Amino acid sequence: MTLSIWALDGIGEVRAGDDLVALIGAAVADSLDDGDILVITSKIISKAEGRIVAAADREDAITAETVRLVARREYPGGVTRIVENRLGVVGAAAGVDASNTDEGTVLLLPLDPDASAREIATGIRSLTGREIGVIVSDTLGRPWREGQTDVAIGAAGVHVFDDLRGTVDASGKPLAVTQPCLADELAAATDLVKGKASGRPVAVVRGLARIVGELDLPGASSIVRPAERDMFRLGTDEAIAEGREAGYAEGYADGFSEGRAEA
Amino acid sequence: MTLSIWALDGIGEVRAGDDLVALIGAAVADSLDDGDILVITSKIISKAEGRIVAAADREDAITAETVRLVARREYPGGVTRIVENRLGVVGAAAGVDASNTDEGTVLLLPLDPDASAREIATGIRSLTGREIGVIVSDTLGRPWREGQTDVAIGAAGVHVFDDLRGTVDASGKPLAVTQPCLADELAAATDLVKGKASGRPVAVVRGLARIVGELDLPGASSIVRPAERDMFRLGTDEAIAEGREAGYAEGYADGFSEGRAEA
Numbered sequence: 001m002t003l004s005i006w007a008l009d010g011i012g013e014v015r016a017g018d019d020l021v022a023l024i025g026a027a028v029a030d031s032l033d034d035g036d037i038l039v040i041t042s043k044i045i046s047k048a049e050g051r052i053v054a055a056a057d058r059e060d061a062i063t064a065e066t067v068r069l070v071a072r073r074e075y076p077g078g079v080t081r082i083v084e085n086r087l088g089v090v091g092a093a094a095g096v097d098a099s100n101t102d103e104g105t106v107l108l109l110p111l112d113p114d115a116s117a118r119e120i121a122t123g124i125r126s127l128t129g130r131e132i133g134v135i136v137s138d139t140l141g142r143p144w145r146e147g148q149t150d151v152a153i154g155a156a157g158v159h160v161f162d163d164l165r166g167t168v169d170a171s172g173k174p175l176a177v178t179q180p181c182l183a184d185e186l187a188a189a190t191d192l193v194k195g196k197a198s199g200r201p202v203a204v205v206r207g208l209a210r211i212v213g214e215l216d217l218p219g220a221s222s223i224v225r226p227a228e229r230d231m232f233r234l235g236t237d238e239a240i241a242e243g244r245e246a247g248y249a250e251g252y253a254d255g256f257s258e259g260r261a262e263a
Numbered sequence: 264m265t266l267s268i269w270a271l272d273g274i275g276e277v278r279a280g281d282d283l284v285a286l287i288g289a290a291v292a293d294s295l296d297d298g299d300i301l302v303i304t305s306k307i308i309s310k311a312e313g314r315i316v317a318a319a320d321r322e323d324a325i326t327a328e329t330v331r332l333v334a335r336r337e338y339p340g341g342v343t344r345i346v347e348n349r350l351g352v353v354g355a356a357a358g359v360d361a362s363n364t365d366e367g368t369v370l371l372l373p374l375d376p377d378a379s380a381r382e383i384a385t386g387i388r389s390l391t392g393r394e395i396g397v398i399v400s401d402t403l404g405r406p407w408r409e410g411q412t413d414v415a416i417g418a419a420g421v422h423v424f425d426d427l428r429g430t431v432d433a434s435g436k437p438l439a440v441t442q443p444c445l446a447d448e449l450a451a452a453t454d455l456v457k458g459k460a461s462g463r464p465v466a467v468v469r470g471l472a473r474i475v476g477e478l479d480l481p482g483a484s485s486i487v488r489p490a491e492r493d494m495f496r497l498g499t500d501e502a503i504a505e506g507r508e509a510g511y512a513e514g515y516a517d518g519f520s521e522g523r524a525e526a
Contacts (some may be wrong), residue, residue, distance in 0.1 A: 005266040005454050005470075071494040082494060090407040099441070100432045139441070143406055143495035144353040145414070146488050147424050147444035162458075163408050169363045169460050178362070178402070181410035188412065189452030192471060193266050195425075196441055197432050207268075208455060225409050231334040231345060233408035236497040237273055243506025251514025252508075256397070258515075259522025 003207040007193045007200035014201075016050030021123030024202055028128065036207020037133040037158055038124065039190040041201035043100055044118045045136060045154075051108040058106050065094035065108060068227065069186060070132055071235020082235065085109065088224035089153055091140045099196075109138065113154025116221030121156040121215055133158035133212040136220070138186035139196075144230065150191035152183035155220040159211040181212055183220055266470035268458060269433045270456045270463035277464075282451035285384030287465055291391065298472020301359060301387065302453040303306055304464035305372055306363055308379045310511040313333030314371040314410055318363065321369050328371060329429040334498025345498060348372065351487035352416055362459075376417025377482030383458040384478055394423035399483070400450035402459075413454035415446035418483040422474045426515065445474055472517065 011246040014020070019118050024038065046052075068084040085094040095109040101171065110116050113136040121134040137152025141147070152160065160183035190203035228235040234242065271290040277283070287301065310317075316324050331347040348357040352370065358372040373379050376399040384397040400416030404410070415423065423446035453466035490496040497505065 001269065001456060002267040003266075003312035003452075005268070006264065027509060028518040073494055084407075087266050099452075108390070113432065114301050135325075139443070142492055144425075144488055145447070145486050147442040147447070147486065149412075149447050165457055167460060179410040179456055180402070180459065181408065182455065184408070184410070184412050185451040185455050189266075189268075189455060190446050192445065193441055196427055196443065204347040222419060223408050223410065225407055228409055229500040230454045231500070232335055232495050234499040234502070235494040236499075237494070238297075239497070239499045239502030240506035240509075241507075243503035244510035245506075246503075247507035247510025248510075248517075249510075250513035251511035251516075252480060252518035252521075253514075254511075255515035255518025255520075258520035259520075259524075262519075263521075263523040263526035 001207055003205065005172060005189055005193050005203055005205050007190070007195075007198070008150045008202045008204065010180075010199065011044070011195065011200065011202055013046040013199075016045040016047065016052065018048045019046065020048050020120055024120065025124060025127045027202065028042055028124070028204070030128070032124070032128050032130040032132055033206060034131045035206070035212045035251065036130065037135060037186060037205040037208060037243075038120070039135045039137050039186055039205060040120065042095075042136050043097065043107060043139045044114060044201045045110040046107045049110055052101065052105050053108065053134060055104045055106050055160060056208070058098065061106055061108060062094045062096045064094060069238075070233070071238055073237075084227065087113065087153060089138070089140070092216040094248050095138060107227060109153065110136065114156065114221055117156035117219065118215055131157070131212060136158060137181055137190065139191070150187040152187045152220045152223065157181050157212055157215045157217065158183060158186070159213060159217060160213070160220060160223055181223060183223065264470055266468065267291060268452055268456050268466055270386045270453075270458075271465045271467065272463065274307070274465055276462075277307040277310040279315065280312065281311045283308065283311050283383055284390060287383065288387060290465065291387070291467070293391070295387070295391050295393040295395055295467070296469060297394045298469070298475045299393065300398060300421055300449060300468040300471060300475060301383070302379075302398045302400055302449055302466045302468060303383065305358075305376060305401045306360065306370060306398050307464045308373040308376065309370045312373055312379075313365065314373065315368050316371065318361060318369050320368045324369055325357045325359045327360060332426055333496070334501055345387070345491065350376065350416060351484060352401070358401060363467065372416065373399065377419065377484055380417040380419035381478055383447065385442070391455060394420070396451050396474060398446055399454065402454070413450040415450045415483045415486065418446050418480075420475055420478045420480065421446060421449070422476060422480060422506050423483060425474070435524065444486060446486065
């Protein structure tokens, strides 16, 4: 089995109100096969949806997109906020993006990338007659490792996990907790051909028909781990501050009564 | 540009002392081109290096491989430790692995995956006359997102980052902090063809000759972000406990003197 991955030429600049199914459909022409997966950079979906706000509001835009502050760090040049956004995705600046946009504007993430993925997959399936899948990708930093990788924030018609729990490895032992995140791996793989500055926001992956399926498969929202089950629901400094405040109050109460008793 | 990715057949079971250059060389035969990248599952390097210990020592093995405990959580069935290992990589169980190993044994990570990558790249270049790159991959979970992806823990002859800092995007604005981690994206991409249970631990990526270079390029150790620069250097519960302890002591001292003064 060989995987082939290429970026589509000819999508061009996307503007509010553009019909992405028509644009992508024209770019793929009749080149798609059953089982192909389209990986679409979320930026062009945001642009088609008109999710553009004035850059003067960047910090306000981040705040509006934020469900929960995870960590915050001030630098000489500004501040970085790691937040959980409306979609449950944890990342810097809630996905509010100032690159690849017109001067003076920033781009918000698509309103509902799983719904966008489903809409585009439905349209492209109908246009081409091919059973294809769609992933919507975004670029995320990560703890402990420098740089960024692309991950999936939307998906339709693709199994986002290769659920190996219950299967056995080559030596016959159960692969107890192994659940490769195919959707994130597809997003990462296609970043290698799309590039950030090339103006080629859509890539095709051929060779994984086994993971393409019905349009009502769970979307990328199923990748989000709820904060209460996460060991890193707060940044270290924020958690230390939270603990310190609670500890101070407890210590003060204990110390106060001990001090009074001793006096 | 099309990227082609396939897994090599015929590597078979690797045993301590096996010559990986000879094994991989036989599997690639004369199929490699200049600019190809081999992505090798770390397990087979560990096996060739004889990094196998008795499973009775699993917790001891994890402790021995651990430089720093990041987070710890107890479950009904046991305990999960997220730790920084010898290599600076933060992950569950320090990479100590009980899958794909003989019953009663666990596998440690390679001693120095960057050195292993360099050794294999040197050997394969010499054997085939092709200027190839090598990535050593491992499977890691991550905060905030379910499932795992493969990442790079070793690299040689490959630019591990696509350093876009200083370049501009399609609309002419600087891509200030963008630094895609190519090595991790390559590892993720090849997991899609290698599979966890298939016994095909080596994949070839063709089409990225532009990122293949000298063997003394920085290895995967350059991906590691030092803990002091990381916003998630401790798990949330661990950081809260640390803060609480410090806060309690401060509060107690303040409360004690206030209480005595008031009495």
